[in-house]
Amino acid sequence: MDRFMKVAYEEALSNIQKKEGGPFGAVIVKDHKIIARAHNEVLLRNDPTAHAEVMAIRKACKKLRTFNLEGCELYASSKPCPMCKGAVQWSGIRELYFSGDYDDTDQLNFGDSAFDEDFMRIEQTWHQIDQDSFPEIIRAFSDLKDDVHY
Amino acid sequence: MDRFMKVAYEEALSNIQKKEGGPFGAVIVKDHKIIARAHNEVLLRNDPTAHAEVMAIRKACKKLRTFNLEGCELYASSKPCPMCKGAVQWSGIRELYFSGDYDDTDQLNFGDSAFDEDFMRIEQTWHQIDQDSFPEIIRAFSDLKDDVHY
Numbered sequence: 599m600d601r602f603m604k605v606a607y608e609e610a611l612s613n614i615q616k617k618e619g620g621p622f623g624a625v626i627v628k629d630h631k632i633i634a635r636a637h638n639e640v641l642l643r644n645d646p647t648a649h650a651e652v653m654a655i656r657k658a659c660k661k662l663r664t665f666n667l668e669g670c671e672l673y674a675s676s677k678p679c680p681m682c683k684g685a686v687q688w689s690g691i692r693e694l695y696f697s698g699d700y701d702d703t704d705q706l707n708f709g710d711s712a713f714d715e716d717f718m719r720i721e722q723t724w725h726q727i728d729q730d731s732f733p734e735i736i737r738a739f740s741d742l743k744d745d746v747h748y
Numbered sequence: 749m750d751r752f753m754k755v756a757y758e759e760a761l762s763n764i765q766k767k768e769g770g771p772f773g774a775v776i777v778k779d780h781k782i783i784a785r786a787h788n789e790v791l792l793r794n795d796p797t798a799h800a801e802v803m804a805i806r807k808a809c810k811k812l813r814t815f816n817l818e819g820c821e822l823y824a825s826s827k828p829c830p831m832c833k834g835a836v837q838w839s840g841i842r843e844l845y846f847s848g849d850y851d852d853t854d855q856l857n858f859g860d861s862a863f864d865e866d867f868m869r870i871e872q873t874w875h876q877i878d879q880d881s882f883p884e885i886i887r888a889f890s891d892l893k894d895d896v897h898y
Contacts, residue, residue, distance in 0.1 A: 599881055600878055611884070645810075665790050675885060681838060684830040687831070687866065688831060696876055724845070727750055731757065
C-alpha cells in the first residue's frame with residue numbers, strides 16, 4: 599500500500615474509535631514529507647465543514663503560513679465530496695490520490711453518491727435577489743483593492 | 749433591498765476596509781432572526797476554506813450547538829462557489845438567497861466563473877489508488893458504528 603495512503607487510512611480508522619466524526623482521513627505531503635494529517639471532526643466541532651480534507655488543508659496552511667498549497671499533494675482515504683473538491687481546488691493542490699470511491703463509502707451510510715447527485719440539482723432552489731445593488735460592492739472594491747489575489 | 753441581504757452587503761463592504769479577505773458577506777437566519785453574520789477571512793486566517801458562507805455556517809453551528817442547520821436560511825452577497833455550495837448542502841440549509849452572480853464577481857477578479865468551469869474538469873487529474881484496501885475501513889466501521897448519521 600502507498601505509504602502516504604497508509605497514513606490516511608490510519609487517520610480514518612483511528613476515528614472509528616475516537617468518533618470525532620466519520621471514518622475519513624487525509625494527508626498533505628510536500629517534497630515527500632507529511633505536512634499535515636487529519637480526520638473528520640464534524641461531531642467533535644459541530645462543524646459540517648470539518649471534513650478530513652478541509653481539516654488537513656487548514657492544518658497545512660497554518661503550518662506553512664500560507665493560503666496557497668501549490669506543489670503539495672493530498673491523499674484521501676476516500677474520494678473527496680464536492681465541498682472538499684472545491685476546498686482542494688481553492689488551496690491550489692493539483693495532485694490528489696484517493697482510495698475508496700463513492701460506491702465504497704455508500705457502504706458507510708454517509709450518502710456520498712446521493713450527495714453528489716443532489717449537488718447538481720440544488721441550485722434550482724436558490725433565489726437571486728437584489729442583483730442590481732451589486733455594483734456597489736464592485737465600485738467600493740475597485741477603489742481600494744491591492745494586489746492580493748486568491 | 750431585502751433586510752438580511754443588506755446585512756450580507758454590510759459584511760462584504762466592511763471587508764474592503766478590513767482586508768481580512770475578499771469582499772464577500774453571508775448571513776444565516778432562523779425564524780426571521782439573524783443567527784450568524786460573517787465575511788471572507790481567507791487572508792486573516794491563512795485558510796482558503798474561510799469563505800463568508802463557510803464562516804457563517806461555522807458560527808451558526810457553534811451558536812446553535814449542532815452540525816445541522818435545517819430550517820435556517822442563508823443570504824450571500826454573491827453566488828456561493830462550488831465549495832460553499834457543498835458546505836451549504838452538508839449544513840442542511842435549503843433556502844438560499846444570493847445577489848451577485850459569477851459574472852458580477854468576475855469583475856472583482858476572483859475568477860469565480862473560471863473556478864466553476866475548472867471544477868467540472870479537475871477530477872480528471874485525480875488518481876485512485878489502493879481501492880482494494882477500502883473494505884478494511886468498511887468492516888471496522890460496520891463493527892462499531894452507532895446511530896449518528898450526517
